[in-house]
Amino acid sequence: NDGSxxxxxxxxYDSEYLCPVSIDGQILALEFDSGSSDLWVFSTSLPLSQQKxxxxxxxxxxxxxxxxxxxxxxITYGDKSGASGxxxxxxxxxxxxxxxxxxxxxxxxxxxxxxSDTANNGLLGLAFSSIxxxxxxxQKTFFxxxxxxxxxxxxxxxxxxxxxxxxxxxxxxxxxxxxxxTYTNVxxxxxxxxxxxxxxxxxxxxxxxxxxxxxxxxxxTLIYLPDAVVTAYYQQVSGASYDSSQGGYTFPCSAxxxxxxxxxxxxxxxxxxxxxxxxxxxxxxxxxxxxxxGIGFSIYGDxxxxxxxxxxxxxxxxxxxxxxx
Ligand SMILES: CCNC(=O)c1c(-c2ccccc2)csc1NC(=O)CNCCc1c[nH]c2ccccc12
Numbered sequence: 031n032d033g034s035x036x037x038x039x040x041x042x043y044d045s046e047y048l049c050p051v052s053i054d055g056q057i058l059a060l061e062f063d064s065g066s067s068d069l070w071v072f073s074t075s076l077p078l079s080q081q082k083x084x085x086x087x088x089x090x091x092x093x094x095x096x097x098x099x100x101x102x103x104x105i106t107y108g109d110k111s112g113a114s115g116x117x118x119x120x121x122x123x124x125x126x127x128x129x130x131x132x133x134x135x136x137x138x139x140x141x142x143x144x145x146s147d148t149a150n151n152g153l154l155g156l157a158f159s160s161i162x163x164x165x166x167x168x169q170k171t172f173f174x175x176x177x178x179x180x181x182x183x184x185x186x187x188x189x190x191x192x193x194x195x196x197x198x199x200x201x202x203x204x205x206x207x208x209x210x211x212t213y214t215n216v217x218x219x220x221x222x223x224x225x226x227x228x229x230x231x232x233x234x235x236x237x238x239x240x241x242x243x244x245x246x247x248x249x250x251t252l253i254y255l256p257d258a259v260v261t262a263y264y265q266q267v268s269g270a271s272y273d274s275s276q277g278g279y280t281f282p283c284s285a286x287x288x289x290x291x292x293x294x295x296x297x298x299x300x301x302x303x304x305x306x307x308x309x310x311x312x313x314x315x316x317x318x319x320x321x322x323x324g325i326g327f328s329i330y331g332d333x334x335x336x337x338x339x340x341x342x343x344x345x346x347x348x349x350x351x352x353x354x355x
Pocket of ligand 1: 107250
């Protein structure tokens with residue numbers, strides 16, 4: 031039972047994309063996150079102060095809810111946000127794809143970033159189940175449970191700039207991309223959709239071949255790249271500088287930003303310069319390309335992904351596909 035669901039930008043900066051998910055008939059807007067593997071939701075178990083403004087899942091109202099007694103979860107993301115709580119299973123439906131026995135992780139505590147992000151009622155993890163945080167037994171992702179019922183074991187991301195896009199499960203819709211799809215092998219040892227980029231070019235500059243260890247991460251807003259790439263990029267932006275008070279590169283909002291081309295094998299993925307003017311911050315604008323220092327690998331987040339049609343191929347040899355659109 032293949033499915034398709036709309037992914038709507040939460041704000042004017044495309045800082046995240048939310049999708050309607052039904053948990054036994056209760057509809058919550060969740061962020062689909064190919065950079066983590068827990069499906070967790072705001073719940074009636076949270077302190078009322080943390081529930082405020084959110085759509086809340088109430089397991090007591092679900093006929094198909096089965097509590098997993100003694101099971102807990104606890105996740106911390108790289109930006110130090112996080113959540114934790116208890117676990118049960120229920121019927122989860124995304125577009126036309128329905129899964130029973132899906133572990134739904136009930137939040138009993140969420141960090142302040144999530145409390146204040148009132149459009150976001152939880153996350154649906156789409157990375158590999160190996161990094162699910164449920165104890166004493168890790169649980170499978172929605173994609174892993176849905177796979178056997180899909181026409182093919184894939185999901186695709188067609189995120190858009192300042193517009194709703196889609197996630198499709200089970201099919202690759204050829205109307206959504208142009209030209210050939212370039213596939214690249216994925217390493218799953220860290221539990222991410224991890225691959226090696228082949229290099230970069232800034233604006234109309236020449237392509238620089240270099241191996242870039244990166245993950246395709248719908249749950250991270252920006253692109254985080256090695257310092258060599260980031261400095262080469264902002265050297266082409268007049269007035270750009272690293273602003274430690276803002277925690278990254280900023281530039282005058284009137285600046286014209288060059289395109290950033292990222293190589294995947296022989297394919298050249300072009301990120302339009304305007305996507306890299308992420309948002310006003312103070313008197314300047316904050317860049318959509320930042321340094322990966324401290325992360326240990328590069329992150330091709332939404333700023334990159336929304337310029338491409340992306341296939342997450344969960345077959346026995348997982349791979350990523352990229353195409354222009
Ligand atoms: C900035 C969010 N991304 C990360 O922390 C992250 C890192 C990471 C690690 C160290 C330092 C910075 C980033 C590696 S993989 C990776 N990706 C994920 O963790 C994917 N899930 C992000 C969920 C998430 C974190 N903070 C939010 C705020 C709103 C909505 C969603 C979120």
